[in-house]
Amino acid sequence: MKILVPFFAVIALVLLAVIGTAANLHFLFGAVIPYAALFIFIFGVIYRVLKWAKSPVPFCIPTTCGQQKSLPWIKQNKLENPSGTLHVIGRMALEVLTFRSLFRNIKGELRDGSKFVYGSDKWLWLGGIAFHYAFLIVLLRHIRLFAEPTPAYLYILEAFDGFLQIGIPRLFATGVVLLAAAAFLFLRRIYVPQVRYISLAADYFPLFLIMGIAATGIIMRYFFKTDIVGVKxxxxxxxxxxxVIPKSVGSIFYVHLLLVSALFAYFPFSKLMHMGGVFLSPTRNMVANSREFRHVNPWNYPVKVHTYEEYEEDFREKMKMAEIPVEKE
Amino acid sequence: MYNGGKILIGIIVFLLFAAFPFYNNIGKVSAKPEPKLNTPVIQQLAEKKCVEPKDFMKAEHMQMLNDWRDSAIREGKRTYINSEGKPFYISLQNTCMNCHSNKKEFCDKCHTYAAVKPYCWTCHIEPKEKRS
Structure with a gap:
């Protein structure tokens, strides 16, 4: 169920685009829906980020696994235990650009029936980083459809992406990597029992959507070629x-466009918001200076206290009579 | 809101990326490319037809050129029989470019628009044309 519902949701989107173009609703699928999706994406992301920004961080909770700043002759591990903003920026950059915490992923398994051992497990990191960078380059390559004249750096990007010179049009390596990595991440969810147990429909839906987007893109480029001039x-x-709606663009393009629009519109409501969320994770972006400065919980309110001085003030005479020592005569 | 300044910077960076295609195109006018077919050789043709039908050529010309290259250079076969059974001599410079002698007004029109850089001209010599 958790797999089939999102699968058929993507199939339904594909059929919707096919039927829509057959029914001559090109303007709806070629202009109205993409605009609406982009609108939802931009304002949805900003809304989510502002909502997150409203929640206070009650505790100083950066995760650390290195020497904290200490006496001058003890070497501090600046990336694992940042004590300043610059260290945090370095740590965040490595986290965002190289998925450092995922690189540390370990796996536990039972050996010989009774021995529980931990080992390094880099496959998720490899699949993840291949997927994200391939997607980024694919996204950047699409700028050629949105900029006239096409900026020069895109030619360089395409030259590297297609340097294998396989076939015509030249095979872009990132397209293949994107589809393969998304397929790997999907198969991992199915084949690893623990991961399958915790996977929800919301985990499968973006994967199917992205696989659909990559597949339609690849089909349009290499197999049933669409009119690229019309697309631009x-x-x-x-x-x-x-x-403008050029007549020469076939329905496969509208399938691609509807799937992309669906991804954009779905983005702010889904786990895909980790794009913004990674920057807002307190375990990564806080300075580990809990011994230097007191972290005050922002939602602390002033508490009414009755100090000892005030207590003595109230009961001084009675205390003296009972021969209890007082601080002030 | 907490850390308002940093959040604002983040949102501005996000907007700069997300809205790039829109502000990048402000004030620019782009026209759809119109490849020109008015070379002297084409105008003298009795029947203005390419090797294969126009729609096929538009979508598959790159594939066809690739197949022609393999056939001529690797297999030594220099004859192509089209879908109507007519034979053609396989040669980019003597067959294709004989009619389409206006590379700048024909090939480059769409290729530049769609940011395509064909590697025909890493081996073949580009026709020398006057810039128009």
Whole structure:
């Protein structure tokens, strides 16, 4: 169920685009839905981030696994135990760009029936980093459809991406890596029993969606070629707020576009928000200076206290009579 | 809101990336490319037809050129029979470019628009044309 429902949801989206183009709803699928999706994406992401920013961080909870700043002759581990903003920036950069905490992933398993051993497990990190970087480059390559004249750096990017010169149009390595990595991450969810147990429909849906996007993109480029000039005309119309619907663009393009729109619109409501969330994780972005400074819980309110001085003030005479020593006569 | 300044910087960076295609195109006008077919050789043709039908050529010309290269260079076969059974001599410079002698006004029009850099001209010599 958890796999089939999102699978058929993606199939339904594909069929919806096919039926929509057959019913001549090109303007709806080529302009209205993409605009709406982008609107939801941008404002949804900002809304989520602002909502997160409203929650206070009650405790100083950076995770550390290195020597804290201490006496001058003890070497501090600045990345694992940051004591300043610069250290935190370095730590965050490595986290965001190289998925450092995922690299530390370990796996426990029973050996010989009774021995429980831990070992390094880099497959998730490898699949994750391949997936994210391939997706980033694929996304950047699409700028060629949104910028006229195409910026020069995109030619360099494409030259590297297609340097294998396999076939015509040249095979882009990132397209293959993206699809393969997404397929790997999907198979991992199915084949590893523990991961399968904790996987929800919300985990499978983005994977199916992205696999669908990559597959339709690859089909359009290498197999049933779509009219790329028409596609750019449409894209340029969209970014210029002057949408045009070229007749030469086939329905496979609208399937691709609807899946992308679905991904964008779904983004702010889903786990994909880890794009913004990674920057807001307190275990990574806080300075480990709990011994230097007191971290005050922001939602602390002033508490009414009755100090000993006030207590003595109230009961001094009675205390003296009972021969209890007082601080002030 | 906590850490308002940092959150604001983050949101601005996000907007700069997300809205890039929109502000990048402000004030720019782009027209759909119109490849020109008015070379002297094409104008003298009795029947203005390419090797294969136009729609096929538009979508598959790169694949066809690739197949032609393999057939001519690797197998030594220099004859192509099209879907109507007509034979053609397999050669980019003597067959294709004979009619489409206007690379700048024909090939480059769409290729530049769609940011495609074909590697035909790493081996073949580009036709020398006057810049128009």
């Amino acid at each position: 005309e449409l894209a340029m119309g969209l970014v210029g707020f002057n949408p």
